[in-house]
Amino acid sequence: MRTYLPWIYLALAFGFIYLPVCVLVLFSFQDGGLPVPPFDGPSLKWYREVLSDRDVTDALIHSLLVAIGSSAVAVILGFLAAYGLARHTLPGSAFIRLLLVAPLTVSYLIVGLGLLIVLSRAGFGLSLGTAGIGHVVINLPLAFAIIYASMGAQHENAERAARDLGASEMRVVVLVTAPMLAPAIAAAFFLSVTLSWDEFIIAFLLTRFDITLPVEIWSMLRSGLSPRLNAIGSVVFLISVAAVLILEFTTLRRRRS
């Protein structure tokens, strides 16, 4: 009996972890009006309804724009900063590194609140752009940390070799450093997109008319329980899982070769 205890625990834990997801997906196929038992036969009507909803599809596109845009900015700034700090000796570099990583330790709510105060006092309107700014603030530390940690001695030697052969520093960065760090850059980008895509509170605080998907789902939530939410939730889940699995299998394949 004792040897089975870990496996029983594993099964119970998995049960707890998957309970809400299973309920979510199951009742997205609900035929009736409420996403609660009893379950009336599978129906795709809620999927049809939610995917033809203009607000939802717009929000989805907005989310992608903000995610990709802010991640691109975060990764570029993070990469340049990582290069600058790793390859040049600057005064107080330890302090600079600390400063760049600091936003990781602060609650997203506070980041959003601070920006909201400044932007509204300065008279700037709220938009996808302001939400994007907030997302860069939270993703820049991650991108910087990931890329900085990947800059190793072997990269430095390759760069020195390129300089030796006559390349200017900018060319070295673009033609040698960046490609060598491609895995770290890709990982940072992917992580940023994932976090931005799902991020709620900063997007909520810093958008007005054009909103992202999590904010759209939130306003749908305010109007009560409905299988519409199950449907859109399941769609979001499916997209995210597919992305993760694709990443897993492409990196796995690379590793095997």
Next chain:
Amino acid sequence: MIGQTKKMGWGFTAPALLWTLTFFVAPFLVMGAMSFAILEGRNLIWGFHLDNYIELATRPYLWRAVIASIEITLTVTLISVVLAYPLAATIAFRVPRHLQRLVLLLAILPFWTSYVVRSYAWLLVLAREGVLNQTLINLGLIAEPITLANTRFATVTGFVHFFVMLLTLTIYANLVQLSPNYRRAAMDLGANAFQTFRHVILPLTLPGIVTGAFLTFVLCIGDYVTPHVLGGNNELTMPQVIMVQLGRRADFPLASALAIVMMGMVTIAYLAAARWLRLDRV
């Protein structure tokens, strides 16, 4: 050459630094200053007023939220660590090596449901007409549905669900980089499974646990979504109270003061965690 190095170095680092200073540090400082301002009608008056902090300490609506946040966060952290550790340990030590990555991925897959959606899903499970109540009634264990949603219990459950996944990931990463020879050596010298855990594995993984617990604390105390979806209106947490100040009255000063207090609690948690880690090293 050194002078040129410095200039180039600044050239690369400046953009990121400027962004951080402009959009993180500056707003943070403004928020700090704002916490000492007061709102009179629609006019904002700067200065050094302690009104907001005093209001926080004296108005029950506010300090109850602070206490609720601390209680909930500590409960969630404790339960999540206790539930996640055995799960991470089972995956790290019992699951065959080549399957570990897959099992781990499966264990944290629900991470990728949208955060808002996940809290909503728990609402479905815990509602009076929801799956849990219906199952209990069908099994004959209860006659009437119990109120589970819109309670602290629901908030804690929603949090624990998320943080168990997060902590399983971090604790697993910690366990797996432990040399298998530590366990073998302990067993070789006569320790049974429990003794091996107590004297060797636990002390060696404690730093990782403390770090994970701190991360849980920070994320939990600042979260708005889960308490708002699952907690109901009888008890509010700090993030919810902050959002209320922003909503109706646009009371930035009070909201800022609350945010500063929340940061203070995070700082205390950080100092506690850092002290624990340093003690451990000695």
Next chain:
Amino acid sequence: MTASVLLEGINHWFGSFQALNNISLEIKAGEYVTLLGPSGCGKTTLLSVLGGFIKPTNGKVRIGNNDMTFVPPSQRPTTTMFQDYALFPHMNLRDNVGFGLRMAGIGKAERHKKADEKLDLVGLVADGNKRPHELSGGQRQRVALARALAVNPDVLLLDEPLGALDLKLRRSMQDELKVIQRQVGTTFVHVTHDQEEAMAIADRIVVMNSGQIEDVGPPSQVYNQPATLFTADFMGEMNHIPAQINKGKASTNLGTLPAQDMPDGAATLCIRPETIHADGTGLSLGTARVKNVTFFGAYIRVILTSDENPGLTLLAHLPPGDMPKEGSKIPLSVDANALRFYPECC
């Protein structure tokens, strides 16, 4: 304490890969035995079987006179010294060494006393309060030894214990291990891939290859009279000369040489470089031209091509003295008892 070890017909498979093939071995109580072989030969697997970390697919393990095949490591009278030492980083040396005693339920005062005794044995009793990370590699190795001996095992298993040390330290640790083993009298089973190390410390060497035992015996026997071609090659540098044996005489490209009691047919003749003379005594191997000369201190290493068979390269270790010039011709000879034949048939 000490005990004998008996391995009977041990076979072990990892999936479809056979790691151990019918291993049978008897080790006397108090012996210092090394398991010697290249990586992948199964020596570490065999050590794990002895330690109880692996249950063999079939076969029996007896320690003392008891069947221990399925007894787990915590209840087996063996302790293992791991390759990475596995000292508990969060405990000081005294607590590390006393760990096994603590698990056995021994009280703090007595535990500390016994731990200090063992630390004294390895010369580190003054550092009892230090943590492993404050020590050098060699010191950590000694603490690992003290910890393993503290529980008075019957058999001590050492998994390439000296691999991480530099040459000089390795040599001095080899001597120390031997001295300590004599002192405590425990049976030591020591895994290594270094044949010099094996010869330096072992009472008997067990040469392994591809999961099988190639040869067992005291260092001098395994070196001078290797039982198999593999052993001959592994134990040191060797000359290989193809030979055809007919009625006790071997015809080779260097002439006819005696090969009594050897079966007829093709065989490989092995001659150790240090048994080849340039002074004309013994059986003649013809003349050879010097290709390369290197001074090795205790001997002169000479690579030569045989005049009788220009395709055959010979290696000789000549006694220190005048170094032969490159291109010069030297007559080579060897004593009859230095000839080892390995017939192809068996």
